[in-house]
Structures are given as structure tokens and as C-alpha cells.
Amino acid sequence: MDLNLKNTLALVTGSTSGIGKAVAASLVREGASVIINGRSEERVATVVLELRALGNVHGVVADLATAVGTEQLIEQVSAIGPVDILVNNVGFFEFKPFFEVTDEEWSKLFDLNVMSGVRLARTLLKDMLERDWGRIVFVSSEAGVKPNPEMIHYSVTKTTQIALARGLAELTKGTRVTVNSALVAPTWTEGVETFLSKIAASQGTSVEALKTEYFKVDGFNSLLQRFATVDEIASLIVFLCSRNASAINGAAERVDGGMVRSIL
Incomplete structure (x- = not known):
């Protein structure tokens, strides 16, 4: 299936490994130009070199756990071109008892998992709306609707992403811009x-x-x-990024391996 992604520019955050890298690779194979992002200059350069064998790839080093890092990313990305597709993949998880998680740890997790997406959408979604086309996907988790008691802080950030994506989707009414989240299985x-x-x-x-x-x-x-494999997860995310998914907006699409025991 041709996902009609040629002549688009995609930014995939946290894309030097795992799901992010798999999404980036799939987007490149579909003809999109892709911006790889990570904190390590060496890892970003390695992935850019690897994926350039498939198509047009750029690399931007920035730490999205901070507002300053996110601003640096936006500045460098704007020099490459207008972003058509934003995949908010960057994030961190850990297993830790609720009673041992400090305020500082809660804040750090929110800054990376949630606020990175907020800060990027504040700029990039506005531009998409002005150009009347764009795709934003938040890589959430089944833990966002079925919180894991061993990682409550992480689960709460994933629930917040789902609500954020739906709220942003409301701002796209009547346009060709969509915002969705993906409820990802243990991968x-x-x-x-x-x-x-x-x-x-x-x-x-x-x-x-x-x-x-x-x-x-x-x-x-x-x-x-x-x-699940990273490629199995990437398949859904890349479809949501495509022109073929134009009627899917404000949705929390499940690629959860059946972890959530409900029909809706």
C-alpha cells in the first residue's frame, strides 16, 4: 500500500533506537524526509548514516527534557523546512514503587514524556493549521488506560498524552490536520x-x-x-501519519496486543 508520504517532512523525537528508530525507518521507506532526534551526537550521526541508504534523512541533537532543548530543536528543524509530520515518541519508563517516587522524579518524567510534546505542538501544530495539512501522533501506551501499579508515575504521563492528543485534535476541526495517539503494547x-x-x-x-x-x-x-516488535508498532504509527488515515482524528488507536480487556 502506498501511504502517500512522498514530499513530506517528518520529525520523530527520540529516534536513535527502539520504536522511534523503527518509525523513522518506515517513514523513509515510504518516501518521507525524516529528521532523527536524540541527545547523543554520536548516536544521531550513526542512525542518520544508516537510514540515508533508504532516503533523505537529517539529524538534530537536542535534549527534549528541557524547554531550552526543545527550543533548540525547533530552531534547527525550522532551518530544514516546515514539518508535516510530528511523532512524539521520546520518553522514559521505569518500575518504581509509588511511595519512593519523589516530586523531582515526577517533574522530570512529565517534562520529557508530556511537556516535550506540548512544547513542540505549540509551534508545529500552529504551522500545520496555517498550511492546512499535517499529522501528529503521540506514542502512548496501554498503561495509559490500564495503569501499572509498579509504574504509576509513568502510567499517568501516558494517560496525559492521550488526553493531550484528543484536546489538540479539537483544534483541528474542519482542517486536514489530524492528532492521534497510539496505545502501544509491551514492546x-x-x-x-x-x-x-x-x-x-x-x-x-x-x-x-x-x-x-x-x-x-x-x-x-x-x-x-x-x-511486540518495534516494526509491528511502527506499522500503525506510520499509517496514522499517512494521507490514507485522513478520517482518523482524535483517536487513541490500540496496538496493544490485546492487553486492554475492553471492546472500546
Whole structure:
């Protein structure tokens, strides 16, 4: 299927690994020009070099956990061209008991997971509306509608993203701009692998054993009964970015592997 993304410019935040990198690669394959973003100059350069074999790719180094970093990103991106597609993917997760999470940790998580999207949309959505075309997708999580008690702070940021996306979509009424969120399943990324490797080492077990155990406990509701791949997640996100998804707006689309046990 041709997703009609040629001659578009996409910004994918946090795209040097995991879901973000998979989304960026898929967008490039579909003919979009893509801006890779990350905090490490070396990692951004590596991914840009890798994806340039597929198409037109740019790299911008910026830390979106701060307002200053986000402003720097916007300034550098504006020099490349008007952004048609924004994928708010950057984010951080951790398992930590609610009673141990400090105010500072709550604020840091909100700054990265939520405020980065707020700050980017404040500029980029306005420009999309003026040009009467654009796509914004927030990479949320099934934890946004089924909060995990072991990571309440993370879950709350994902719920906020869903509400933010819907609220921004209301501003697009009557235009060809859409704003949606994706409720993502537990996904096998470099970050998840590193996290489970540390736990496995501390418990004297294996990563494979922990992967299996997860779907007996926290992931019991999953119909997939395995971690999703980054490419499986990217497929939905890239479709939402396409012209073919013009009738999908203000939606929280599920690619959750059946984790949320509801029909709506």
C-alpha cells in the first residue's frame, strides 16, 4: 500500500533506537524526509548514516527534557523546512514503587514524556493549521488506560498524552490536520532488554525466563502473549501519519496486543 508520504517532512523525537528508530525507518521507506532526534551526537550521526541508504534523512541533537532543548530543536528543524509530520515518541519508563517516587522524579518524567510534546505542538501544530495539512501522533501506551501499579508515575504521563492528543485534535476541526495517539503494547526494545538484563543478573535468572514470567503476571491479559516488535508498532504509527488515515482524528488507536480487556 502506498501511504502517500512522498514530499513530506517528518520529525520523530527520540529516534536513535527502539520504536522511534523503527518509525523513522518506515517513514523513509515510504518516501518521507525524516529528521532523527536524540541527545547523543554520536548516536544521531550513526542512525542518520544508516537510514540515508533508504532516503533523505537529517539529524538534530537536542535534549527534549528541557524547554531550552526543545527550543533548540525547533530552531534547527525550522532551518530544514516546515514539518508535516510530528511523532512524539521520546520518553522514559521505569518500575518504581509509588511511595519512593519523589516530586523531582515526577517533574522530570512529565517534562520529557508530556511537556516535550506540548512544547513542540505549540509551534508545529500552529504551522500545520496555517498550511492546512499535517499529522501528529503521540506514542502512548496501554498503561495509559490500564495503569501499572509498579509504574504509576509513568502510567499517568501516558494517560496525559492521550488526553493531550484528543484536546489538540479539537483544534483541528474542519482542517486536514489530524492528532492521534497510539496505545502501544509491551514492546521489545533495547531499553527493555537492558532493563530485564539487570534484573536477571540481580535475581540469578535469565532474560528469557523473565520474558516468559511477565506474561504470566503483569502481561496476563495480553492476547499476543509476547512482546511486540518495534516494526509491528511502527506499522500503525506510520499509517496514522499517512494521507490514507485522513478520517482518523482524535483517536487513541490500540496496538496493544490485546492487553486492554475492553471492546472500546
